[in-house]
Amino acid sequence: MRALVWxxxxxxxxDRVTDPGIEDPRDAIVKVTSCAICGSDLHLFxxxxxxxxxGDIMGHEAMGEVVEVGAEARGKLKVGDRVVVPFTIFCGQCEQCQRGNFSLCQRSNRNKRLADKVFGHGTAGLFGYTHLTGGYPGGQAEFLRVPFADATHIKVPDGVPDESLLFLSDIFPTGWQAAVQCDIEPTDIVAVWGCGPVGQMAIRSALLLGAEQVIAIDRLPERLEMAEAAGAIAIDFSRESVIERLNELTGGDGPDKCIDCVGMESHVMPSQPDTLYDRGKQMLGVETDRPHALREIIYVCRGGGVISIPGVYAGFxxxxxxGQLMNKGITVRTGQTHVNRWTDDxxxxxxxxxxxxxxxxxxxxxxxxxxxxxxxxxxxQDGCVKVVLKP
Amino acid sequence: MTFIANVARNAGDPKILDAGQSSLGAVDRLAKALGWFSIALGLTELFAARRLSRVLGLNGHGLVRLYGVRELAAGVATLSVDKQAGLWSRVGGDALDIATLMAARGRDNPRRDTVGLALALVLGVTVLDVAATQVLAARANRKRRDPRPSYRDRSGFPRGLRAARDGVSDVRSPKRGGADPVTTAAQ
Structure with missing residues (x-):
């Protein structure tokens, strides 16, 4: 088969690679009909x-048709089923899965011992990601082996286009979880940093969950325009001070809820000198991330507010x-997405x-x-916000 | 490389049969080579400064050591994803190297032939550095010249925001926790 290989x-x-096969009775093989490049794939890039x-196969946003089912997954899946594959692999039986914390599944990370050493307690296995999360081959391929397939799938109906369903695999539930974690109230002003695909989903999720106003922060006009199309107020951080503008829009109080959809690669520019500092340290390997957006969020967030972080951070x-975080009594909520907790709705x-x-x-x-x-x-380039690949 | 990649695989994982074309372009590969060249030269200048100064007939070796640090910094930047900044710093470094070597070509330097050879080498590398920066600049300009598409009609709410909010409010499960503000949200 063909697959995108790191x-x-x-x-x-x-590359041309060998086809995957059933390795465990709970596995299934999915013939991928659509897959996508995620912003977090760029961190790997x-x-x-x-x-x-x-040799790692990329991709954690994929959907397709089940073409082979292991013996123990047959009760839940059959050949011909149309499924979206959640990026978090989960067993559905461990204590974390029972709580709905699917991205913290205690059994699906096949490199759990290594992950436990690095994270303290490892996370679930993820498709097409680092070997700290199991190093599972990803979905930017013609076929995908889905471990724990009896649990790790989202059955979807025929008649709805792939493009409308594919993002149940990651970015839609990720944006949704980010907004849910904000505990949005009707008077809340929610600010979203980063208007990439997850940011766009978070903006719409916050609006659906009843935010009074959503403010979108980015520098790319096409992404800000897409955010405005949903009803958000746009702030172009390359043209105006985010902090001044946010305080102006919130009567000087700051946003009640802040969502960081930027993560580890804040845009580097001289007017944000800390990004130059972070970039230098990143080059030397003494800091893993450029957390400018997070610093700004902590500074501008209203006292007693909530910061939700779906953006990916790597390490240190x-x-x-x-001091600002503690004294302002800010609540921070984050995590990889518990995809299947949200996908029924x-x-x-x-x-x-x-x-x-x-x-x-x-x-x-x-x-x-x-x-x-x-x-x-x-x-x-070319106004690119989201790429869908057709194997 | 493919062999190493396949050896590292888990038993049942797909293995590479034929590698396809890389996303790395020719200029990316050139930048990578120049970055490693910078690192090698920087280490030489840093740790063999005395010998290098002697070979070139230079007085003192402090400046060579300083240039070594500069080369290392330029190399690290050139090998990073911000290769354009690294290459520009290399071009600046080339100018300094050329000026230093020109000054060392005086008749009183018994090693002036060696300096001439070094100068020719630096000029050759400078051509590569300038070429790489130009190609990368052209790539960046192409990106800026792209006509920007309009996304004004991409709300994501086929039935409008109000209907979407009402609909979500109707079917939203209470198990999700937190406030359920949708019914009272401002439209």
Whole structure:
């Protein structure tokens, strides 16, 4: 089969690889009909996430048709089922899964011992990601082996286009969870940093959950325009002071709830000198992330507010203003997404036409064009917001 | 490389049969080579400054050591994803190297032939540095020239925000926790 394979920093190739097969009775094989490049794939592309190995198949947003089912998954899946594959692999039986904390599944990370050493307590296995999360081959491929497939799937109906359903795999529930974690109240002003795909989903989720106003922060006009299309107020951080503008829009109080959809790669520019400092340290390998957005969020968030962090951070950061965080009594909520905790409701919203996540798709190309599209997405060329690949 | 990649795989994971074309372009590979060249040269200048100064007939070796640090910094930047900044710092460094070597080509330097050879090498590398920066600048300009598409009609709410909020409010499960503000939300 063909698959997009990580060979090193900025080196993705569409390779011919061996087909996956059933390894465990709970496995299933999915013939991928659509997959997508996620913003967090760019962190891997840039080699900012540790423990990638040459030969790793990329991709954690995929859907398709079940073509083979292991003996123990047959009660829940059958050949021909149309499924979206959640990026978090979960067993559905361990204590964390029983609590709905699927991204913390205690059994699905096959490198759990290593993950426990690094994280204290390891997380679930993830598709197409670092070996700290199991190093499972990803979904930017023609076929995907789904471990624990009896639990790790979202059955979806025929008749709805792939582009409307595909993002149940990650970005839609990720944006949704980020907004839910804010405990939004009717008077809340919610500010969202980063208007990439997850940011766009978080903006719409916050609006659906009843925020009085959503404010979107980015520098790319097409992304801000997409945020405005949903009803958000846009702030272009390359043209105006985010802090001044947010205080102006909130009567000087700051936003009640803040969502960090930027994560570890804040945009580097001289007017944000801390990003230059972080970038230098990142180059030398003495800091893993550029947490400018998070610093700004902690500073501007209203006292007693909530910060929700769906953006990916890799490891060790410095100059995090914990004094501001503590004294302002801010609640921080974060985590990888417990995808299946939300997808029953989200699928229903899509089926009822309340929301159509396909709005975010700007580029649809064959899988073979994937290596080029990583650069197009990274460089924000051609108004690129979200790339869907067709194997 | 493919062999190493396959050895590292888990038993049942797909293994590479044929590697496809890399997302790394020619200029990316050139930048990578120049970055490693910078690191190698920087380490030489830093740890063999005395010998290098002697070979070039330079007085003192402090400046060579300083240039070594500069090369290392430029190399690290060139090998990073911000390779354009690294390459520009290399071009600046080339100018300094050329000026230093020109000054060392005086008739009183018995090693002036060696200095001439070093100068030729630096000029050759400078051509590569300038070429790489130009190609990367052209790539960045192409990005800026792209006509910007309009996303004004991409609300994501086929039936409008009000209907979406009402609908979510109707079907939202109480098990989700937190406030359920949708019914009273401002439209």
């Amino acid at each position: 060979h090193g920093k900025e080196d993705i190739r569409c 840039h080699n900012f996430i540790p423990a990638m190995l040459p 950061d410095d100059k995090i203003p914990l 989200l699928l229903r919203y899509i089926e009822e036409g309340l929301i159509d996540p396909a709005f975010v798709v700007t580029h649809t190309v064959p899988l073979a064009d994937g290596p080029e599209m990583y650069k197009v997405f990274r460089d924000k």
